[in-house]
Structure formats: C-alpha cells, structure tokens
Amino acid sequence: MKDALLTQLFANSPVPALVCKRDSAKWNNEAFDHLTKPEKRALAHWACSEQGRCTLIEGRVFTRVQVEAYSLISAAPPADLELTRKLTQTLLEKLKQGSDPFYALPEILSRHLGWSEAKGVKLSTDNTLVRVGDYREGEYQAPKTLSLDSDPAARLYTGNIETCLIHEDETDQDSWFALRVDSSAGNPLGHFWLGKPNEGSSPLVNSLQLVQHCILLSTAWLSRTETAEQPRTLPGDTLTGLATREALDRLLQQCEHQYREHNQDFLLAMIDIDGLSAVNQSKGQRAGDDVLHQFADHLRHICRASDRLFRFGGDEFVILFHHDDLSPPLHERLERINARMSKTLGQPFHSSYGTAALSQARGSGDELLLLADSQLRKAKSSN
Known part of the structure; x- marks a missing residue:
C-alpha cells in the first residue's frame, strides 16, 4: 500500500524518482530511466545506503523521504x-x-x-x-x-x-x-x-x-581567463608551494607571444621582504622560513583568479597579471599585508615592490624583469 501510493504520486512526474525498500530498489519512474548510467548507479547506491537526507550526483541534488520501511528518492525542487x-x-x-x-x-x-x-x-x-x-x-x-x-x-x-x-x-x-x-x-x-x-x-x-x-x-x-589548467603544469617551490622562476620564464615566453600577436599587455610586480636577513640572523632560518611561508599565503590572498604568483628566489616574489583597467591596487593590498604580518610577528614588517609593463619593455620578458627590478630597488632606497 505504501509503495503503491508513492508510485502513483511520481509515476508521471518529470522529476526522477526511485523507491527503495531497505537495501533494494523496488520501482522508478520514466524520468529516472532518462538519467545516465553513472547517475543511476550512484543514485541507487546512495538510496540503499541510508546515508543522509540528501546528496549531490552529477551536479543535481537528490533528497530522501522515509515512509516506514520505504525510501522515496527524488530530485530536489529548484532552489529559492x-x-x-x-x-x-x-x-x-x-x-x-x-x-x-x-x-x-x-x-x-x-x-x-x-x-x-x-x-x-x-x-x-x-x-x-x-x-x-x-x-x-x-x-x-x-x-x-x-x-x-x-x-x-x-x-x-x-x-x-x-x-x-x-x-x-x-x-x-x-x-x-x-x-x-x-x-x-x-x-x-x-x-x-x-x-x-x-x-x-x-x-x-x-x-x-x-x-x-x-x-x-x-x-x-x-x-x-583560460587559466584553469595552467597551475597544474607549473613546478612548485617546496617551501611556499608557489610556482618557481623556471615556471615564470616559461610563462613570460607565452606573454611575449600574446603581446606580439594580439597586442595583449601584461604587468609584472616584483616584491621583496625588507629585512628578512635580520630575522634569519636574530631568530634563525626556521623563523625566516615561517615568515616567507606566511607572506606567500598572504600574497595568494590578494591575487585575482587570472593573476600568477611566483617565488622568484630568496625573499623575492613576482605577480604577473593582465594589464587592464581592472589591474589590482597593489600598494593598498601590500600595506594591508604589512599590517597583518606586523601584528602576527609582534614587530614591524615591511615589503617593497616595483612594477613594469611588457609594453614598456618592448615585448621582452627579460627586459620586463630588469625594469621591475630597477623599480623595486628605487622603492627600497626611498624607504
């Protein structure tokens, strides 16, 4: 009687429905037949497992309603x-x-x-x-x-x-x-x-x-942004987990091509931690490594989905991003990082940066690095 009532309710429904009794499937409607084989297998397995009120299968949410020994499994109605x-x-x-x-x-x-x-x-x-x-x-x-x-x-x-x-x-x-x-x-x-x-x-x-x-x-x-797969192929730095100088060189070659063929400009920011050597000397290399690790995590925090972040070497990092009207306000973001790092470390912390555009470097990745490094040195000398 219970299963007959459930099947009548969902027999002609466009919503996929399955009725199980304990650990076996007893009935399903036509909409369920239209699911793919992987969806059917996954849904039947979950239905008989009695695990939870709902699940997500192939991007669709399914819910469970228990009526005595029977379980009605059906696709959830649209969200609010x-x-x-x-x-x-x-x-x-x-x-x-x-x-x-x-x-x-x-x-x-x-x-x-x-x-x-x-x-x-x-x-x-x-x-x-x-x-x-x-x-x-x-x-x-x-x-x-x-x-x-x-x-x-x-x-x-x-x-x-x-x-x-x-x-x-x-x-x-x-x-x-x-x-x-x-x-x-x-x-x-x-x-x-x-x-x-x-x-x-x-x-x-x-x-x-x-x-x-x-x-x-x-x-x-x-x-x-065509960047979803890119991070999977870039070598990582063992301390920070960031991509390395080798990965940056490879990406700059692609940027040079984009600049030549499509006039796409890129902006490179070179960032340096001020006074890291003093931390290493006074507190030891492990403390310095902790600072590098924390700083790298904070840099990840300020990057957009399309930005690329690298550990350039030592205490230097590089962010490479598309040069457009949505280029991030780097100065304000780094100042927030400096403030947070100072609070965490319990002592003053500061980082400096220099930026350059690929168009300023006449489309040369090597020259772009030199220009950004030059701007970084100027910034450090003025601090």
Whole structure:
C-alpha cells in the first residue's frame, strides 16, 4: 500500500524518482530511466545506503523521504529563485572586479545563506590545500596552507570519485558540507566548505543547490581567463608551494607571444621582504622560513583568479597579471599585508615592490624583469 501510493504520486512526474525498500530498489519512474548510467548507479547506491537526507550526483541534488520501511528518492525542487538571483548578482559583481572566487564567495555564501563559517580552499601544485577565503563569524581569517590529509574534506581528492561530502549533526551545530570544484577538463581545483548553520539559515538542500550554482558560475568565469589548467603544469617551490622562476620564464615566453600577436599587455610586480636577513640572523632560518611561508599565503590572498604568483628566489616574489583597467591596487593590498604580518610577528614588517609593463619593455620578458627590478630597488632606497 505504501509503495503503491508513492508510485502513483511520481509515476508521471518529470522529476526522477526511485523507491527503495531497505537495501533494494523496488520501482522508478520514466524520468529516472532518462538519467545516465553513472547517475543511476550512484543514485541507487546512495538510496540503499541510508546515508543522509540528501546528496549531490552529477551536479543535481537528490533528497530522501522515509515512509516506514520505504525510501522515496527524488530530485530536489529548484532552489529559492530570489536568493539565487541575489547570489548571482553579488558574485558576478565580484568576478567582474577581478576577485578570486575562492576568496570572494565564502563571505557571499555566509551572509546570504546564514552559515557561520564558509571556506574557499585551493589545491596547490604540491598537493597541499590553501584556505584562500576563510570567513568565520563575520570576518576573514588569515590564509593558511594545510596538508591534504589534515582537511575534513580530504576525501574529495581521493580517487576523484566523491564530489560532495555532507556531515549531518542531530543538533545541526556541527553540520557541514563541502563541494569540490573541477576544471573544464575534470581536474580538481579546490573546494568550498560551509559549516555551523545559524538559526534561520538556508536549509541544507537549498544551500547545496545554491553553492553548486555559484560553483558553476565561478568555473565558467575561470574558463574565460583560460587559466584553469595552467597551475597544474607549473613546478612548485617546496617551501611556499608557489610556482618557481623556471615556471615564470616559461610563462613570460607565452606573454611575449600574446603581446606580439594580439597586442595583449601584461604587468609584472616584483616584491621583496625588507629585512628578512635580520630575522634569519636574530631568530634563525626556521623563523625566516615561517615568515616567507606566511607572506606567500598572504600574497595568494590578494591575487585575482587570472593573476600568477611566483617565488622568484630568496625573499623575492613576482605577480604577473593582465594589464587592464581592472589591474589590482597593489600598494593598498601590500600595506594591508604589512599590517597583518606586523601584528602576527609582534614587530614591524615591511615589503617593497616595483612594477613594469611588457609594453614598456618592448615585448621582452627579460627586459620586463630588469625594469621591475630597477623599480623595486628605487622603492627600497626611498624607504
């Protein structure tokens, strides 16, 4: 009787539906038959596992309703349209300003969905995870680099199978979920994590759908910059996890070609930590390495999705970005980093920088480096 009632309700529905009794599938509607084979297998496996109220399969959220021994599995209804509109508008404005979605989106999601904590986490070339955007209780925390196995969402990168993790707590206080972000070629770029829903926060199913919607918008935007795959192929610095001088030289060759063929200009900023040798001498090399690591994390924090960050060597770093009207205000951002580093270290901290455009260097990458270095030396001498 129970299964007959459920099948009648969804027999002609355009929403895929599956009825299970304990650990076996009993019925599905025609809309379910139209799913792909991987979707059917994944959905049937989850339906019989009795794990959680909802799941994400191939970008679509499915929910579970328990009626005695029967489980009705069906695709979730569309997310809140007004909230979808607000999220879309806010995110697109940030993306147009050049913000990295891994940094900008956590605050947007926390404010609009009502979850206390939201994180945007990038997978680095050395398989560490960088919390680029760590938004908690109304403010951003300093960026942090973690080993892959120390993150609660580490399973998202194991075998490339799971793209969504959901941890449901009976009281909701410790509930969280994480969605993996993949490039257009299917390679993992990172993930978004939301936890600790507030009273009156967007329900889990609605939140899952809206985060997935924002991820799709972000990856589409990232693909426009044609940079989603590039970080996977660049050699990494063992201390900071950043791309190295070798990677910069390779990228500058591509920039030279873009400049010659398409008149695309690039801006290079060379950044130097002032007084790092004094830290090494007074506190030891390990303390100096900690400063380099923290500074690299802060630089990641200020970079746009299309910017490229390198450790040039020693205490010098390079940011290479498209030279356009949206070029980031580097001075203000570095001053914020200096202030945060001073607070963390408990002593004055300062960094200097010099910039040059590829057009000023007549399209030569080598000359571009020399010009930026010259500007850096002038800045350091004036401090």
